[in-house]
Amino acid sequence: VSFPIAPVEDNKIQLLKPKEEDAGTKPKSLNKKPEVPQKMEINSFQGKTQNSLVSDEKPSTSVPVVKQEKCEEEFAFDEPPSKKIKLNACPEGKPVKNLGGNKIKEEFEMNWDIVQALSEITNVEPWVCANLIRLFQEENTIPFIARYRKELINNLEADALREVQQNLEELRTVAKKTHTMIQKLKKEGQLSSCLLKGLLNCRTLEELDHVSAPYKSGSKGTKAQRAKQLGLEPAALSLLQNPGELNLFSYIRPSTKGLANIQEVETGVQHILADIFAKDKDTLDFIRKLCQQRYVSIQSTLAKVSPKNGNEKDIDKFQLYHEFSCNIKNIQHHQILAINRGENLKILTVKVNIPDGVKNEFCWWCVNERWRPKQFLKPEFMRILRSSVEDAYKRLIYPLLCREFRSKLTSDAEKESVMMFGRNLRQLLLTSPVRGRTLMGVDPGYKHGCKLAIISPTSQILHTDVVYLHSGQGFREAEKIKRLLLQHSCSTVVIGNGTACRETEAYFADLIMKKYFAPLDVVYCIVSEAGASIYSVSPEACKEMPDLDPNLRSAVSIARRVQDPLAELVKIEPKHIGVGMYQHDVSQTLLKATLDSVVEECVSFVGVDINICSEILLRHIAGLNTNRAKNIIEWREKNGPFINREQLKEVKGLGPKTFQQCAGFIRFNQEYIKTFCSNKKNELGSGALLTKAGALGKKKSKLTPCALQQPNPLDQTCIHPESYNIAVRFLSLIGGNANDIGKSDMQQKVNAVIQKEGLEGIAKRLNTTVHTLQLIIDGLTQPEGYDIRTDFDKPDFKRSIVCLEDLSVGAVLTGKVENATPFGVFVDIGVGKAGLIPVRNITEAKLSKVKKRRSLGLGPGERVEVKVLNVDIPRLRITLDLIRVL
Numbered sequence: 001v002s003f004p005i006a007p008v009e010d011n012k013i014q015l016l017k018p019k020e021e022d023a024g025t026k027p028k029s030l031n032k033k034p035e036v037p038q039k040m041e042i043n044s045f046q047g048k049t050q051n052s053l054v055s056d057e058k059p060s061t062s063v064p065v066v067k068q069e070k071c072e073e074e075f076a077f078d079e080p081p082s083k084k085i086k087l088n089a090c091p092e093g094k095p096v097k098n099l100g101g102n103k104i105k106e107e108f109e110m111n112w113d114i115v116q117a118l119s120e121i122t123n124v125e126p127w128v129c130a131n132l133i134r135l136f137q138e139e140n141t142i143p144f145i146a147r148y149r150k151e152l153i154n155n156l157e158a159d160a161l162r163e164v165q166q167n168l169e170e171l172r173t174v175a176k177k178t179h180t181m182i183q184k185l186k187k188e189g190q191l192s193s194c195l196l197k198g199l200l201n202c203r204t205l206e207e208l209d210h211v212s213a214p215y216k217s218g219s220k221g222t223k224a225q226r227a228k229q230l231g232l233e234p235a236a237l238s239l240l241q242n243p244g245e246l247n248l249f250s251y252i253r254p255s256t257k258g259l260a261n262i263q264e265v266e267t268g269v270q271h272i273l274a275d276i277f278a279k280d281k282d283t284l285d286f287i288r289k290l291c292q293q294r295y296v297s298i299q300s301t302l303a304k305v306s307p308k309n310g311n312e313k314d315i316d317k318f319q320l321y322h323e324f325s326c327n328i329k330n331i332q333h334h335q336i337l338a339i340n341r342g343e344n345l346k347i348l349t350v351k352v353n354i355p356d357g358v359k360n361e362f363c364w365w366c367v368n369e370r371w372r373p374k375q376f377l378k379p380e381f382m383r384i385l386r387s388s389v390e391d392a393y394k395r396l397i398y399p400l401l402c403r404e405f406r407s408k409l410t411s412d413a414e415k416e417s418v419m420m421f422g423r424n425l426r427q428l429l430l431t432s433p434v435r436g437r438t439l440m441g442v443d444p445g446y447k448h449g450c451k452l453a454i455i456s457p458t459s460q461i462l463h464t465d466v467v468y469l470h471s472g473q474g475f476r477e478a479e480k481i482k483r484l485l486l487q488h489s490c491s492t493v494v495i496g497n498g499t500a501c502r503e504t505e506a507y508f509a510d511l512i513m514k515k516y517f518a519p520l521d522v523v524y525c526i527v528s529e530a531g532a533s534i535y536s537v538s539p540e541a542c543k544e545m546p547d548l549d550p551n552l553r554s555a556v557s558i559a560r561r562v563q564d565p566l567a568e569l570v571k572i573e574p575k576h577i578g579v580g581m582y583q584h585d586v587s588q589t590l591l592k593a594t595l596d597s598v599v600e601e602c603v604s605f606v607g608v609d610i611n612i613c614s615e616i617l618l619r620h621i622a623g624l625n626t627n628r629a630k631n632i633i634e635w636r637e638k639n640g641p642f643i644n645r646e647q648l649k650e651v652k653g654l655g656p657k658t659f660q661q662c663a664g665f666i667r668f669n670q671e672y673i674k675t676f677c678s679n680k681k682n683e684l685g686s687g688a689l690l691t692k693a694g695a696l697g698k699k700k701s702k703l704t705p706c707a708l709q710q711p712n713p714l715d716q717t718c719i720h721p722e723s724y725n726i727a728v729r730f731l732s733l734i735g736g737n738a739n740d741i742g743k744s745d746m747q748q749k750v751n752a753v754i755q756k757e758g759l760e761g762i763a764k765r766l767n768t769t770v771h772t773l774q775l776i777i778d779g780l781t782q783p784e785g786y787d788i789r790t791d792f793d794k795p796d797f798k799r800s801i802v803c804l805e806d807l808s809v810g811a812v813l814t815g816k817v818e819n820a821t822p823f824g825v826f827v828d829i830g831v832g833k834a835g836l837i838p839v840r841n842i843t844e845a846k847l848s849k850v851k852k853r854r855s856l857g858l859g860p861g862e863r864v865e866v867k868v869l870n871v872d873i874p875r876l877r878i879t880l881d882l883i884r885v886l
Contacts, residue, residue: 129164131153133168141661148772166590177208223275236272269384294355298350298351298406299325300324321338334417337585350406366389367382414590417580418590420822424819424859429569431565431566433565438457439563440484441496442558443496443551444495445500446499450504453558454488462488465480481511482516492562492797497529505832522799525798526830527795528577531578532554532561535571567613574596579818581821603665604620607666610668611636621666631654643709644668669716726767726768729766736749796830804832810867812883814886823838824842829878835880846883
């Protein structure tokens with residue numbers, strides 16, 4: 001596939017240019033955003049979807065439009081489709097894509113505008129939300145958007161993009177379920193205009209559930225419905241509209257149950273009224289607003305469990321929540337998750353407490369304002385109205401509010417827990433690799449011995465063995481270990497943190513202190529072995545190390561986790577890596593989606609060398625999946641190494657869209673390719689090469705790739721192929737050569753031009769945006785083999801051991817963050833038990849300014865200096881204070 005990149009790229013640049021200049025006008029353009037897509041769609045589909053859009057984008061169309069801004073917004077919207085045209089062979093690429101997108105809006109149209117709703121939930125400007133909806137509709141991946149579409153998303157981080165994506169999916173689910181419900185009610189003939197409006201106003205699944213509950217099949221009908229079936233609805237409406245003419249006695253039917261006497265008739269009317277009140281939007285909005293102003297608390301108490309079914313140990317775990325009460329505005333996420341778990345285990349009883357004042361004020365407002373009758377009410381009717389309002393509150397509204405509060409608190413806590421897990425996982429995956437060392441991995445154990453594996457700097461397995469250190473043979477085994485370390489000149493030992501870790505650590509520390517391994521200066525580090533045993537019996541591990549015993553495989557995995565953490569940890573399902581909180585209690589689909597997305601983001605941002613990386617790593621690159629990764633590896637095995645990014649298009653299953661998503665994250669080692677190409681040429685002689693390639697015509701052979709393809713130095717950078725022509729123009733502007741990428745000479749030339757003209761000046765001159773230009777500059781000036789992980793923390797290597805009893809209050813130690821939770825951060829200070837820095841001790845002043853903080857928090861792998869505040873030896877708890885981040 002060949003297509004002209006250059007002209008379209010320029011076109012994109014012109015489209016986006018006004019956006020850069022008019023950065024100041026952004027807030028003004030927020031309100032008018034919907035105007036633009038509407039106009040654009042009409043042009044592109046000859047008005048097919050005009051009606052849908054007019055109604056869909058209703059809230060903001062009345063705002064007057066500023067002419068000049070209009071064109072700016074329009075370009076921002078039009079921009080991604082221009083990519084579609086460039087990339088798809090079929091000219092109708094754009095309309096088909098967008099038509100599908102708008103159909104969703106048309107099909108599931110609600111009384112709220114999806115862009116506004118998304119913007120309110122996520123606090124992201126509406127124009128960014130609108131752009132994101134389009135970008136996601138065109139199947140762009142988060143890493144691609146975050147790196148190559150910054151000007152369209154106002155430079156948002158990947159985490160924020162993920163949040164927008166998840167909220168967008170939730171809103172669409174609500175819309176879809178609402179419409180399914182409407183169709184069902186239409187069929188059953190139960191759909192009134194009032195109910196339709198109520199359904200179309202729903203923004204959450206809880207609201208939808210509340211509005212549609214009485215109409216679900218299988219329920220024997222609510223009390224109100226049974227009263228309506230008895231014919232009491234006119235009486236209830238008359239009580240509100242026209243009470244003067246109402247005579248309840250005329251409804252009595254002595255032989256009918258429910259109408260036998262005046263009391264039963266009154267009760268029926270009361271049920272109908274209560275139902276009307278509880279489903280009225282204004283009434284519900286009033287009570288919700290009232291609750292926001294008052295002290296609404298959530299309380300948990302110890303359930304009345306008989307000792308035989310309540311496990312003592314479990315009950316103690318929830319000691320904090322046996323008598324617990326907290327304002328729902330102030331309750332912490334981890335407290336909610338703990339209370340929910342306690343309730344599921346039937347250890348705690350939980351209730352939401354709404355003060356009586358709320359009920360009294362609400363009842364007064366209903367009777368005197370909202371549902372005030374049109375005419376004077378007789379005292380007996382007034383009594384019915386009052387009791388209806390109370391009944392509505394107690395039986396229908398209060399339970400709804402409790403469900404809403406609990407459900408909102410739980411979903412927020414789950415999201416925070418999942419986000420926290422994602423942040424921790426990212427920090428762990430981006431741990432700096434330890435290159436160029438031979439490592440010995442140790443998987444400690446008592447009875448079955450410690451498994452050893454020695455791996456070379458290129459991750460090859462050199463030797464595996466089992467030693468029994470903890471069964472009285474430790475001294476004899478020391479000889480063997482020394483012999484292995486000297487034989488492979490290996491001076492770094494990596495110990496897994498599972499069973500027998502402390503004893504194994506003490507054993508090595510003791511030998512190191514005695515200088516037993518001299519002349520080698522041996523150091524060791526402890527690494528988390530979470531997921532190693534699961535991985536060692538997985539099909540992946542069997543394929544990778546077929547001849548090894550599963551126990552030895554885990555020792556290999558432990559060593560590789562230090563050598564290249566990312567490449568090793570992607571083989572394990574993220575939730576088994578063990579850096580989360582309550583991960584088994586939260587929504588598993590949300591957890592999986594978020595963690596997979598974080599892995600994709602990390603692998604993509606680090607990049608992979610296409611000619612040496614494993615299939616597993618390749619799967620996680622943006623835009624690729626299991627099949628595409630397999631096809632790439634098969635192509636590589638059949639045709640030899642890839643020479644440049646363009647060749648990816650020859651791989652089966654890699655269409656223009658996939659290429660666009662993945663190309664920027666795939667790297668090529670230039671030295672290796674140049675050597676390969678020159679060897680090929682020498683083997684065949686250049687004449688033979690050309691004739692062979694020419695004679696073949698369309699038929700491909702192993703020789704064509706090298707015959708026709710030339711290495712491109714830009715392929716080793718993070719610059720996307722769509723920007724190559726700008727990069728080339730920039731190089732000619734500064735007088736640089738593509739072969740000098742990453743050299744100090746290049747850095748000097750770039751700096752000189754920037755000082756002279758400034759970034760914005762150059763961007764204008766090259767007809768591009770500042771974001772794209774910045775990316776090109778980064779790509780050209782980063783040294784060869786640059787790795788974003790070098791800014792992150794390396795494992796802690798040490799030579800001696802401390803134990804819990806040695807700790808004294810006030811001691812200052814350095815440690816490494818092991819896990820972060822909303823209530824604090826667990827730090828490994830090398831005593832076998834992690835200490836906790838409570839969240840109140842982590843203040844902004846103590847966090848380093850140098851590191852770009854994504855959130856006010858620490859993540860796994862960061863090194864910190866801490867002070868011991870308290871040591872509780874019986875409960876094995878250490879409380880720490882954060883001094884600073886190292």
